Amino acid sequence: MSVKVSVVIPVYNPGEYIEDCISALLRQSLPEDEYEAIFVDDGSTDATPARLDEIAAAHPNIQVIHQESSGWSGKPRNVGTAAARGEYVMYVDNDDWLGDEALERMYRYGVENEADVVIGKMAGKGRPVPVELFRVNRPRASVSNAPLMDSLTPHKMFRREFLESNGIRFREGRRRLEDHVFVVETYLRAANISVLSDYLCYYHIKREDASNAGFQRFDPAGYYGNLREALDIVEKYTEPGALRDSLFRRWLRNEMVERLRGKRLLSLPEDYRQEIFTAIRGVVTERFGPGVAAGMQPTQQIVAALVVDDRLADIEELARWEADIRPTGRLESLGWDGGSLKVGFTAEYQVSDTPMTFRSEGGEDLLDPPLAAETLAAVAGLGVSTLAPVDKSKVDLVVRERSTAAEFFQPVEFTRERVPVEGGTTFRQELRAVATIDPETAANGAPLGTGIWDILVRISSCGWVKEARLGSTRSDDVEKGRLGALSGTPHRVVLPYWTEPHGNLSLDVDLATSRIDRDVRVLAPADVQLGGGRVELPLPVVADTAADAGTVALRFKAAGVPAVRTEGVLTEGPAGTVLTAELPGGLLPGRTWDMGLGLPSARRGKPRWTSLPTALLIAADGTVTVGAAGTPSAAPAPVVVPVPAARKKKSFPSRVAGRLKRGLFG
Incomplete structure (x- = not known):
């Protein structure tokens, strides 16, 4: 079968950081005979060359090319592109990695849409990645109809014949x-x-040692x-x-x-x-x-004018x-x-911990930057105004x-309010x-994956785009x-919870953490109701009328005997969600049966159990009450065994005398 995708990875002294890249390539869902990985070792001096040779020896779809150091990627x-056999070429850096289905999905999407270039959704760990570009799928994008210019890194898939026929190569x-x-x-x-x-295709990583090429201090003259x-x-x-101006x-x-601008400038030495x-x-x-500066936001135009x-x-x-402007959100x-x-x-935005304000003058809304009148006059003389387009916030x-x-925008309905x-x-x-978060469609139409999902507010206004966590400030x-x-x-289970110590809002999807345990452990014995052979207790989980009986379960454990389980149903009561379950058989009397709650987990394929702070106390006569978990068991009822008259028990002296007579003591 012909190779569909060739992955080209330039390599120079990545050390341990290359392991995630290698693992991700070996996990690809595309069959091994349909893709190849070409590592081009650019004169590495660490242990990487030997490591790559070892991997290539074990995997026929991986090859390594060793060359003298060229100094850049x-x-x-x-060199990797020249050696590639794939219909498409994908470029990956040696300290980044791919999603497990990235090659398969990107290739299929490219073929379906006859694309020369395929851009897969990116996530940035410690470094920025495009956001607006990935709001929706864009099967037919161009620089005219999509924010492609937000993404100029090469971590994309390119049709190899397109590159070759047009002679497109990297500058060396x-x-x-x-x-x-x-x-x-x-x-x-x-x-x-x-x-x-x-689908999240590419993980763009900032190394802990900050040695990525893009994070090094640069020579301005050479850079520009x-x-x-x-x-x-x-x-x-x-x-x-207009098109050229927009690209520039x-x-x-x-x-x-x-x-x-802001802290980015002020963090640099003055020289x-x-x-x-x-x-x-x-x-x-x-x-x-x-025309180039004219299309920017007012704050950006002001800086550009001051440069000129x-x-x-x-x-x-x-x-x-x-530098003192920051976004704030109140839940x-x-x-x-x-x-x-x-x-x-x-x-809204704040400046130095107070709400940002704007001026109304002559029917116009204006920014209020702390610049001297002479400076503002000079800016105005260059044709730049301080208009504040708050109607576009x-x-x-x-x-x-x-x-x-990985991040995804959620549907939001909002209004702009002027507060005098x-x-x-x-x-x-x-x-x-x-905002509306549907866990089954929140990932651009796909379900949210198992894990912790943090909630952020992103404000776009007057040339600032800033984000902040949501939840630490909230109504009672x-x-x-x-x-x-x-x-x-x-x-x-999808559980909203407050992070510690800041109290921000996050979602625990599919019980990735033990947060649910804290919520159910507030249950008290008085909250558990018994009657009609059933047990009822409140749960901090919204009832789902579509849920089948047995979606949730209760388990009872007592010392020395097998656990007993019963399935339950959730219903919505006047005070919230109620779990109702039949009391199972097998609850032996004279014991304390500690209770456990089983909640569904899709990734586990079976319930995830958590201990409840309550227990059933079953007396010797079968009476059932509710108490705290760990309460000592009641003493079992005495068992009386009748003794037949013909085998009347002898007194202790008589037994001893009989044994002496028979010589049982020597």
Whole structure:
């Protein structure tokens, strides 16, 4: 069978970090004879070459190419591509890894849509990845209809014949942004690009030693010199106008303006700030017309204008103000409705722990940055205003899996509220929202996987996009809605809970933690009702009318005898969910039967048991009461065995005398 995908991995001294990459490649769902992995060792001096040779010897679809160090990843990627046999080529870095079904899904999606480039959803552990790009699947994307420019790393799948016929290769040598040059050319020359967003394909990892190439301090002159090469590609394949300006805008925004804002700028030494500023200003004044900055948010336009006017000191002043801006969210309501968790919240920006304010002047809404009047006048002279487009502010709610950083947007309905302050000329903006989290569709139409999913609020307003955890600030009545729910088929428990010590809201999906134990251990003996041969007790789990009988269970344990189990049903009572179960046979009298609760777990395929703080106390006469678990057992009833008259027991002296007579004592 022909090879469908060739995975090319440039390698240089990754140490232990390559093990996750190797393991993920060996776990791929695509059959081994349908994909190959090509590791190109670029002169590694650690134990990696021997490790890769060992792996290749054991797996016929893995090969290793050893070469002298080239100093960067461009040449090893080209060498791997030249050796590839696959219909598509996938580039992976040696400290990242793939989702188990990534190759199979991306290949199928690419073939279905006749794509020259396939971009799979990414997750970033300690490093940023595109977010807006992966809101939905995009089978036919382009730079005109999708935010493709948010993703310029090469960790994508490319049709090999497309690369070869167009002569698209990575720039070689020690250089920055060679991936930008490569990827932008593919974007502009591809017949079609497909974005797969409903499966997490690529895990982009920041190493604990922070030695990834992208995290090293760089030489600004060389960096922005290499950036010009990407701009050259855009100019080669586009005409002057709106499209070219929008593409250029990506580099002005991400590689220039954003480096000169807030804490990112202030964390740099002063001499290095000046060096970066000078290099940026050279590109801006040489290559960008006014249409490039005009499409950015007002705050970004202000920074760009200050760059053109050579005002680094004012940029630093603006950065000090922006460094104190942070998003806040208040959880207002929480509860299950038709299998979905409804999350009500408010959100807004704060500056130095007080709500951010805007000015109303002449019928316009304006930003209120702490810049001198002379500086603001200079900005205005460059055609940049301080208008605050608060009517375009929006808020999102995101769920993020803690171990993988996979994140998904949830449906949100929100309103923008103006809250007047200081006599009405100044106002705050508060975003009031209700989000819906359906555990069975929350992962871009797929179920949330087993694990801990943190809840975050993301505010986009006036050029700031910032996120914060939700839950530590909340209304008093939210706790009553913090219940678990049975979800999916087979059923599993989805439990909202508060993290420690911060008290933020997270979801435990399929009992990945022991949080449910804390909730059920508040049960008291008085909460358990007996009658009619049944036992009833309240549970912090929303009743699911579609759940079959036996979805939940009770188990009774007593010392020295086998445990006894009974199946139960959940019903919604006036005070909440009630578990009802028949008292099983086999509960022997004279014992304390500690109770355990069995909740469904899809991944286990059987109940997950947790001990309850209650027990059935069964007296010798069969009377059943409820007490605390661990209560000492009652003494069993005495058993009387009658003795026949013909074998009347002798007294102790008579027995001794008889034994002496028979010589039983020697």
